[in-house]
Amino acid sequence: MATIKDVAKLAGVSTTTVSHVLNNTRFVAKETQERVYDAVKSLNYAPSAVARSLKVNQTRTLGLLVTSSSNPFFAEVVQGVEAACFKEGYSLLLCTIEGDRQKLRHYLETLVAKRIDGLLLMCTEYDPLLFSLLESYESLPQVIMDWGPSNEFMDKIQDNSAQGGYLATRYLIEQGHTAIGCLTGPMEKLPSQQRLTGFQQAMEEAKLTINSEWIIAGDFEAVSGEQAFKAIWSLTERPTAMFVCNDVMAMGMISAAYKGGVKVPEALSVIGYDDIPMAKYFIPPLTSISQPKRELGKMAVTTLVDKIKRKRKKGRTLLLETKLSVRCSVSRRG
Structure with a gap:
């Protein structure tokens, strides 16, 4: 050689x-x-990439830790991350944790040992161990996508969840619905809180009553959509429309309605959140709040690269705006 x-x-x-x-x-x-x-x-x-990295103290490599890979939302974000890394001239090391703390510690130590220039994190839940470990690597440039704790050194990129919740609920109101419920995600998560806030704001602006029985906390998985439908439909007084805080739960709800002989949107209108690729192929095609998922991934990479180049220590939060994708799962009333 x-x-x-x-x-x-x-x-x-x-x-x-x-x-x-x-x-x-x-x-x-x-x-x-x-x-x-x-x-x-x-x-x-x-x-020699190794020799060069030792000389310039850069490996042109970024790490990506994903806490869960089952939701289709994350696949699109990862595609955006990979495309942006390639464009910026960086290699990407992808590690999925799937809730395993042993894997978390091992992968984080491995990424640091490989001298990555910066770390991207896409997390679905708050894990004190994860964020205490990240704080111990405070000198490593870090950007978190979608959700995470507030601290002084980590950049965060999020969708404007309050705006998205408002848009979804406002659309249901514009279609003539007044009896509207909300299936949230886990309420310890900031996006769930913000989407519910947007729902409440739209309802209050329209001077509509919020029925507490129609506000149910899910877990962003399809089974909680099924369970929420059964709970709602067991009530004497039922909503005519549901704002569901992600598409996976919305599909679970629609599937349960179909099994129960309840037509969507004729008997129950459903609007989701995320606008995952399969949303337009579902029956009925799902109206949803669209997050720019690939753009989220790309922005995370460009933000991290900027943080590395400028040696910026202070963290910041960036918001991505949402928009409405209208399909067939919401009917007009009146």
Whole structure:
């Protein structure tokens, strides 16, 4: 295998000049550059990434920790992350934890040992161990996507969940619904709190009564959508529409309604959140609040790269705006 010394000898220059040409770190005459590139091509020389990283204290590698991979929402975000990493010239190391604390500690230590330049985190739940570990690596640039605790060193990128909850509920009201319920995510999670706040704001603006029996906490999984439908439909007084705080739960609710002989949207209108790819193929096609998922991933990478380059220590929060994707799961009343 050719070395930088072999390239320098063939090109008739010093190893320092070869380094400057390949890394574009100093002006080198065009004729000299051409000799170096010809020698590189002739010898099929590949610079050592390890040696380069030791010299410049960068590996051009980012780590991505995903706490759960079952929700289709995360797949699109990861695609956005990967595309942005490639565009920025970074490699990506992806680790999925799936709630396993042993894996969490192992993967985090492994990523740090591999000298990643920065860490991306996509989490679905609050784990004190996770964030205490992250705080112990405070000097490592970090960006968290979707949800996370407030601290001084970590950047956060989130969708404007309060706005999304407001848009969803306002649309139901505009379609003539006045008896509206809400299936939230786990209420210890900030997006769940904010989406419920948006729901409440729209209801209060329209001077509509919020029935506490129609506010149910789910867990962002399909089974909680099924359970919520059964709970709602067992009541004497029922809503005509439900704002469901993610598409997976909304699909669970619609599936349970179908099994129970309840037509959506004729008997119950349902609006979801996330606008995952399969939403438009569901029966009926699901009206949903659209998050720019790939854009979330891309923004996370560009934010982390900026944090690395500028050596910025102080954390900040960035919001992505939501929009309504209208399909067929909401009927008009009156």
